[in-house]
Each structure stands twice: as C-alpha cells, then as structure tokens.
Amino acid sequence: MAASAIQAWASPRGARPDITIGCRPSLRPAAEDPVRIFASRSAATPPSTVRSGTRMLARSVGQFPGYSMTAFRARLLSILAGLLLACPAWADADDDLFGAVLQGDAEAVRTTLEKGASPNALGRDDVSALMLAAERGHVDIMRMLLAAGADPAATRSGGITVLMHAAASGKAEAVKLLVDARVDVNARATRNGLSALRVAAATGSVDCARVLLAAGADADEVDASGARLLFTAAGNGSVEMIDLLLEHGGDVNHRREDGYTALDAALERQRWAAAERLLARGAKLEASATGKDAALLKLLELEPVISPDALSLVQVVDLPSPELFRAVMAQDARADYVDENGNNLLMLAAQRHHVTALKALLDAGLDANARNAAGETALALAAGRSEYELMVIGIGIALGQDREKLMKLIFRPAQPSSQSAATARRLEAARLLLAAKSNPDIEDESGDTALMEATRSGDAELVEMLVKAGANTNQRNKAGFTPLLLAAQYGFRDITRTLLEARADPGVKDAEGHTPLELARAAGHEETAALLEGATARM
Known part of the structure; x- marks a missing residue:
C-alpha cells in the first residue's frame, strides 16, 4: 500500500x-x-x-x-x-491479472492466465505482474507467472529488476526462485546504482542476502558516494547483516569519499547495537568522521517521541548499553568535553536522565559534585525536568496552548515510577549520583538545591530519596523559598507530607510574609492546605 x-x-x-x-x-x-x-x-x-x-x-x-x-x-x-x-489503467485487458496478484489470489491468477492475460503485462512505469508478485513475496504466483512465460530478467524504469523487488519482500524463497532462473544477481539500477543485495541490506533481509551472496553477489560493491553495503546495514541497525557482510570480507573501517564510515552511520542513526557490534569487530574511532572527540557526546544524543497535543512524553528511544560506552572509552574517547554553559558530559547525561551514560562516566571518574556556569551539579540537573519534558512544554507554548491549561500540565505531580519510564529514569539517575557521594545541599547561583528542583518536578519519590540522603528540608534559595513553600504553592500533597515528616518548618514565611498554608489556600490546593493546617496546629 x-x-x-x-x-x-x-x-x-x-x-x-x-x-x-x-x-x-x-x-x-x-x-x-x-x-x-x-x-x-x-x-x-x-x-x-x-x-x-x-x-x-x-x-x-x-x-x-x-x-x-x-x-x-x-x-x-x-x-x-x-x-x-x-497507477495502472484499470480498464486494461489485464486488469484482472494485476488485481489477483495484488490480492495474492493464486487461483484467480491461474484463471486470468487461462483466459489469455499476458504473463508479461505491464502497468505504468513498466511494472510487471511478476515484479508485483515478487515484492509481495507471493512465491506460488511467481512460479505460475514464470511457467506461463513471464520474463525474470525484465526491468522497469530506472533499471529496477524483478530480483530487486524480490529482495525487498524479505522472502528468501522468492529471491532463490529468480536466482535459479539465472538472472543477473549483480545488475545495478541505471538511475542510482541500486542492486538487489543493497536492497536486502537496507531492509535487513538477511536470508535474502545469504541467497544472493551464495549466488555470487558482489559483497564489495560501492555506490556513487563510495559507501559499501556495510554502511547500509549499519544505518539500518541490522547486527546480523553486519556480521554476514564482514564474514564475506567487508572492511569494517572502509571510508566513504567524505571520510564517513559504517560506525558513523550507526552512531548518527542511533543504532546502538550496530555500533557496539562494529566496535567489537574492529571498528576504530580514529578512522571515523565522528572521531574520539565527539564519540561520547554522540552517545548522549537521544531523540524522544512526543505527543504535542497531549503535551506528554510518550517514550525515549533505547539507551546505548554500558558495553557500548565501555567499548568507546576503551578507545580513548574524549571525556573532558564542556559545553558553552559549563556542562560536562556527566551534567548533560544527568539533564537527559541518561542512566547508562551516568554509570559509565561515574565509573570513569568524573566528579559528581562538579558545577556548571550556573553553579548546578549533575544531581540538581537530574532532579529537575529532563530536556525532553522541557521540549514538550516548549511545543505547547509554540502551539499557542491555553496558558492556564499549560500551567496545570507543567506544575502537576510526576507519575509514579511504576507507571512512568521518565520518572523511573530520573530516580535511577539520582540514585547513581547519590551513590557517587553527590552533595544534595549544594546551591546554584540562585540558591536552589537538588531538593528544590525535585520539588518543582513534582516527584514525590525523588523528594523522599533526597530527604533520606540527608538533604536540608529548610534551606532557602535567594528568592526566599524553601522546599515546603514550593510544594505548598504547587499543591503537591505527597511532597508536602514527606517534607513535614522530615521536620520541614510549616511556619516558615516567604519573602512577602506568606506561610505554606496561606500559599496553598490562595492557590486553591485544599488537600495540601489541610495537611499544612494540621501541621501548623501542632506547632
């Protein structure tokens, strides 16, 4: 379709x-x-x-x-x-044949051929019935058409062959049928140099590739840019295809005309398993365009899938494995990168809640208490909203969402870690940093701490974790807010309860003289206000 x-x-x-x-x-x-x-x-x-x-x-x-x-x-x-x-002319005499092939109806194909339909009937762009059957993997129909005289070596516009269509189907039996018919397995499209083997590599059809290689397909072919098939397999993320091509003599460090390698392809497309396999099979960072300087930074690039209408994070693509980080770092990848805001790799990983990166970088000895230009630590960055959550908020603003609705979405409690992968990643990131002796009471240039950031995130589980780690529940930032004042203002009931149980002062006042109870009441957070009212009465 x-x-x-x-x-x-x-x-x-x-x-x-x-x-x-x-x-x-x-x-x-x-x-x-x-x-x-x-x-x-x-x-x-x-x-x-x-x-x-x-x-x-x-x-x-x-x-x-x-x-x-x-x-x-x-x-x-x-x-x-x-x-x-x-689209073919549906009024043609061979309409019934194309319709039957399209539906995979072998009996109808037999009937139309018996009624005189041509086995070499063509639609527009010279698409034959055999090409259509081959791409859809209808092997029984292919046999029927070939027996009726269909040309297995036919090409359509651009030099696209029946064999290329068969390779796209992923059905090795369809490819074998054409190989047995002695078609040219190394035929290349005139328009772009495409081959059947490259189609198999691009679609991850390992079984089709095996049949083609056994029939003499050229494993060393290159396209107009100088890219070998390994580039295609790496960009597609097919580990099994990578192994197959390397077994047939592929050069794992082959460079395209612009210096691009298969490892670059895997890293750029975030095919982490493919990158890991290439490194295990001898790929060298120094031979790649990415190089040692940018390899670790590349592993931190994650692309979320989001739903702008719901203003929610749907998922984040798979994280690179710890083994991939170790393999990259074993080749002396640069770990001292610092961006324009003073964020090192550990801070960038924390900001993205990238737990495998955090573990690898902490194991490599990066300082868990280092601070960026704004005075923030990796723990404070991990405690806040991730870059992806901030991206969702930015999309909402750009889409002109109702401001009141947007504020409610921004300042809502985080989902429990049992229901949210995003919350679970934030908790694990903080756990790793606390285990590395990160100090939860370090203040940034605004006087904010990790506990304050966790409170703003609405993450009750993280607040509890930080409190158990000894975070100061009564610390003020430069605006005069404590964690309890923030929780009361946002109406985070569970966080308010945790802070009160940890001896947060319910009588504290903000810079304008408002208590947590007054802030909760003013914002209409009745359940939070009830908690604070009880705590205030017990003072």
Missing part, C-alpha cells in the same frame, strides 16, 4: 536515508527516491486507497518532533503525484 511505503519514509528522524547512500539522511529528487523505487505496490493500488492512506498519515505526522508540516506536505505531494500517475 502507498500509505505504508510513505510512512516508512516519513520516520521520526525526518527524511529516510537514501538506501543507495545507506545512512546519511538526504532529501533526493522524487525520481530517485526509494519510496518510488519500491512503489510497485502503489502502482497497482487504486487511487482512492492511496488518498485514504495519505490522509491517515497526515493526521499522524504531528507526533514527529522537528518535522516541518510544510516540508511534509510538499514532499508528500511530489511523491503522490508520481504514485497516482503510476
């Missing part, structure tokens, strides 16, 4: 990498786009189905961060223009 093909291209990371390059994202002309290369299924799909799938995709594209809707519409229109034009 066209919608599924387009949806695969419109990934959360923006433009899908052109499989002829293998890893580095690039918007190529529609004529050279992989969506069109593998759009034979769309070429046999009625226009109404294409339009329906497109509307569904347009409604969902808003969940992808950083994706321009204007660019999306323009790109989609250029693709759809080609796809709709590529």
Whole structure:
C-alpha cells in the first residue's frame, strides 16, 4: 500500500536515508527516491486507497518532533503525484491479472492466465505482474507467472529488476526462485546504482542476502558516494547483516569519499547495537568522521517521541548499553568535553536522565559534585525536568496552548515510577549520583538545591530519596523559598507530607510574609492546605 511505503519514509528522524547512500539522511529528487523505487505496490493500488492512506498519515505526522508540516506536505505531494500517475489503467485487458496478484489470489491468477492475460503485462512505469508478485513475496504466483512465460530478467524504469523487488519482500524463497532462473544477481539500477543485495541490506533481509551472496553477489560493491553495503546495514541497525557482510570480507573501517564510515552511520542513526557490534569487530574511532572527540557526546544524543497535543512524553528511544560506552572509552574517547554553559558530559547525561551514560562516566571518574556556569551539579540537573519534558512544554507554548491549561500540565505531580519510564529514569539517575557521594545541599547561583528542583518536578519519590540522603528540608534559595513553600504553592500533597515528616518548618514565611498554608489556600490546593493546617496546629 502507498500509505505504508510513505510512512516508512516519513520516520521520526525526518527524511529516510537514501538506501543507495545507506545512512546519511538526504532529501533526493522524487525520481530517485526509494519510496518510488519500491512503489510497485502503489502502482497497482487504486487511487482512492492511496488518498485514504495519505490522509491517515497526515493526521499522524504531528507526533514527529522537528518535522516541518510544510516540508511534509510538499514532499508528500511530489511523491503522490508520481504514485497516482503510476497507477495502472484499470480498464486494461489485464486488469484482472494485476488485481489477483495484488490480492495474492493464486487461483484467480491461474484463471486470468487461462483466459489469455499476458504473463508479461505491464502497468505504468513498466511494472510487471511478476515484479508485483515478487515484492509481495507471493512465491506460488511467481512460479505460475514464470511457467506461463513471464520474463525474470525484465526491468522497469530506472533499471529496477524483478530480483530487486524480490529482495525487498524479505522472502528468501522468492529471491532463490529468480536466482535459479539465472538472472543477473549483480545488475545495478541505471538511475542510482541500486542492486538487489543493497536492497536486502537496507531492509535487513538477511536470508535474502545469504541467497544472493551464495549466488555470487558482489559483497564489495560501492555506490556513487563510495559507501559499501556495510554502511547500509549499519544505518539500518541490522547486527546480523553486519556480521554476514564482514564474514564475506567487508572492511569494517572502509571510508566513504567524505571520510564517513559504517560506525558513523550507526552512531548518527542511533543504532546502538550496530555500533557496539562494529566496535567489537574492529571498528576504530580514529578512522571515523565522528572521531574520539565527539564519540561520547554522540552517545548522549537521544531523540524522544512526543505527543504535542497531549503535551506528554510518550517514550525515549533505547539507551546505548554500558558495553557500548565501555567499548568507546576503551578507545580513548574524549571525556573532558564542556559545553558553552559549563556542562560536562556527566551534567548533560544527568539533564537527559541518561542512566547508562551516568554509570559509565561515574565509573570513569568524573566528579559528581562538579558545577556548571550556573553553579548546578549533575544531581540538581537530574532532579529537575529532563530536556525532553522541557521540549514538550516548549511545543505547547509554540502551539499557542491555553496558558492556564499549560500551567496545570507543567506544575502537576510526576507519575509514579511504576507507571512512568521518565520518572523511573530520573530516580535511577539520582540514585547513581547519590551513590557517587553527590552533595544534595549544594546551591546554584540562585540558591536552589537538588531538593528544590525535585520539588518543582513534582516527584514525590525523588523528594523522599533526597530527604533520606540527608538533604536540608529548610534551606532557602535567594528568592526566599524553601522546599515546603514550593510544594505548598504547587499543591503537591505527597511532597508536602514527606517534607513535614522530615521536620520541614510549616511556619516558615516567604519573602512577602506568606506561610505554606496561606500559599496553598490562595492557590486553591485544599488537600495540601489541610495537611499544612494540621501541621501548623501542632506547632
């Protein structure tokens, strides 16, 4: 279906990498786009189905961060223009054959062939019935068409072969059927140099790749940029494909014309398992474009999937493993990076609640009590809202959300760690830093502490953890606020209870002379006010 093909291209990371390059994202002309290369299924799909799938995709594209809707519409229109034009003439005499192949109905294919349909019938862009069957992996129909005289060596516009379509299906049996028909396994597309083996590498079809390599496919082929198949496998994140290509003589440190390696491809695409395998198989940071200076920073780059409408963090992509960090650091990756705000790698990891990075960096000896230009420690940064939560807030502001609604979303209690991966990561980050002797009472330039940041985050579990670690519950910042005053103002009942149990002073007053009870009442936080009223009466 066209919608599924387009949806695969419109990934959360923006433009899908052109499989002829293998890893580095690039918007190529529609004529050279992989969506069109593998759009034979769309070429046999009625226009109404294409339009329906497109509307569904347009409604969902808003969940992808950083994706321009204007660019999306323009790109989609250029693709759809080609796809709709590529739809076959449904009034052709061979309509029934294409329809039967599309549905995978072998008996209907047999009937249409018996009625005189041509086994070499073509749709627009010279898409044959055999190509359609091959890409959909309908092996029984492929056999039927071949027996009826379909040409296994046929090509369509751009030099795309039947074998390339079969490789895209992921069905090794479909590829083997064509190999047995003695097609050229090393045929390359005229438009972009695509081969069947590169298609298999791009789609992670290891079984198809094995069949092609056994039949003599060139494991050392390069595209126009000088990228070998290993780049494609690494960008796709297929560890098994990486192993297969290396077993067939692939050079793990091969460099593209611009100095880019397969390791760069894996790191850029956040294919952490692939990067780990490449390093284990001999990839060298010094040979890569990323290099020793930026490798650890690269491992800290995580891209969240968010829902702007709900203003919530949906998930964060998988974290790199501790083994990957160890492998990178074993190659003397630079760990002394500091950004323009004085944040070192430990602070950046804490700000992102990147727990595997925190563990690796603490094990490497980074100081848990170091401070950035604003005086913040890694613990204080971990206790606050993550970069991803702040991103959600920023999206809400940009979308013009109702201010009152936005404030309620910002200052709401954090979900329990048992229900929220984001909360669980924040707790684990703080636990690691406290275990490394991070001082919870260090003040930043505003006088804020980790306990104050945890209170603002609404994280009752973290507040309890910090209190047990000895955090001062009555410390004031430069604005005159204590953790209890903050909790009362935000209406965080559970945090208020924890602080009161830890001997926080319910009679404390802010810079304007307001007590916690008065702040809670003024904000309409009745349950919190009731707690404070009882504590005040017991003074």
